[in-house]
Amino acid sequence: MSDRRNFIKKAALGTIGVTAVLSCNNLTSKEPTVAATVPNRKAVKPLVISTWNHGLPANEETWKQLKNGKSALDAIEAGMKIPEADPEVRSVGYGGFPDRDGKVTLDACIMDHNSDCGAVSFLQGIKHPISVAKKVLQNTPHVMLSGEGALQFALSEGFKEENLLTPESEKDWKEWMEESKYKPVINIENHDTISMLVIDEDGNISGGCTTSGAAWKMHGRVGDSPIIGAGLFLDNEVGAAAATGLGEAVIRTAGSAMVVELMRQGKSPLEACKEIVERIYNKHKNHKDMEYLQVGFIALNKNGEHAGYSLRSGFNYAIYDEANGNRMEDATFKMAEEE
Numbered sequence: 001m002s003d004r005r006n007f008i009k010k011a012a013l014g015t016i017g018v019t020a021v022l023s024c025n026n027l028t029s030k031e032p033t034v035a036a037t038v039p040n041r042k043a044v045k046p047l048v049i050s051t052w053n054h055g056l057p058a059n060e061e062t063w064k065q066l067k068n069g070k071s072a073l074d075a076i077e078a079g080m081k082i083p084e085a086d087p088e089v090r091s092v093g094y095g096g097f098p099d100r101d102g103k104v105t106l107d108a109c110i111m112d113h114n115s116d117c118g119a120v121s122f123l124q125g126i127k128h129p130i131s132v133a134k135k136v137l138q139n140t141p142h143v144m145l146s147g148e149g150a151l152q153f154a155l156s157e158g159f160k161e162e163n164l165l166t167p168e169s170e171k172d173w174k175e176w177m178e179e180s181k182y183k184p185v186i187n188i189e190n191h192d193t194i195s196m197l198v199i200d201e202d203g204n205i206s207g208g209c210t211t212s213g214a215a216w217k218m219h220g221r222v223g224d225s226p227i228i229g230a231g232l233f234l235d236n237e238v239g240a241a242a243a244t245g246l247g248e249a250v251i252r253t254a255g256s257a258m259v260v261e262l263m264r265q266g267k268s269p270l271e272a273c274k275e276i277v278e279r280i281y282n283k284h285k286n287h288k289d290m291e292y293l294q295v296g297f298i299a300l301n302k303n304g305e306h307a308g309y310s311l312r313s314g315f316n317y318a319i320y321d322e323a324n325g326n327r328m329e330d331a332t333f334k335m336a337e338e339e
Helices: 055-067 072-085 129-139 147-156 167-177 247-252 255-264 269-284 288-292
Strands: 010-013 026-029 047-051 106-111 117-123 144-146 194-199 205-211 232-235 239-245 295-301 306-310 316-321 325-330 332-337
Touching (some): 047 055, 055 316, 129 147, 194 239, 194 295, 205 239, 239 255
Parallel strands (some): 306 332
Antiparallel strands (some): 232 239
């Protein structure tokens, strides 16, 4: 075992999340209607931020683990196991929407303050891919294991293989099969990752992502969530970012790594997320994916300043800190107008 050191008339373009339709020529910023960042004074720690409303129970468990003295990696794992095991969360783990072949395939990654990381992709039959990703980090010389190899590794580590396709998701899949059209819904109704970023009591940053990916995807498709630099990236000297939305667009632009790099250059989390979302838009405005493109990021820096920004409206994220407890914030978003 090695102990390695270790993102039309009017269509809403949302902050770290996604809604509405995008077919536009002009983009104008909409100023945040909520406090998108924390004042840059004393460092805020600990702090937990995660995507979507299933981030609330995940945050709750992560916070509890941190306060009980657990490491950030252990706390992230414990928190993310909550939505992974919840069949009502149709975009993560058990009960997640299957691919077009009716198979639930899972992606996850985890990364610590030393930049050590572990990931699994195209994993089937294991309820908690975040836990397998952590084992990859701790017990292998690799960053990512995929498919059958990831499953074999999980079984060798004592994980139990089980059926992850619930009757509800199977029913929805069979209804989709009647037309078999792949046209993603752009927000949480179709998919979305839970991504989580944590600053611990010592001021160190860690993060994780876990997802069942886009509903009705081709068998074998892997999104951005397990890819370090795309779905998640951190530099403990600077900050961290994680993505949500259409994974292909995030992969094409190394989204989370670029957000962190902009923060290294002095931009705030909000400024960094906004610039990369706009970059993604500019690269995809004439792309075939544009009809259902939604991309957003959460980010934080070493001071605990945090933000969420997305292309379309509808995205929100959960924040937990000592001063204000566990709550939801709406991400800042852009508005599109077709002239």
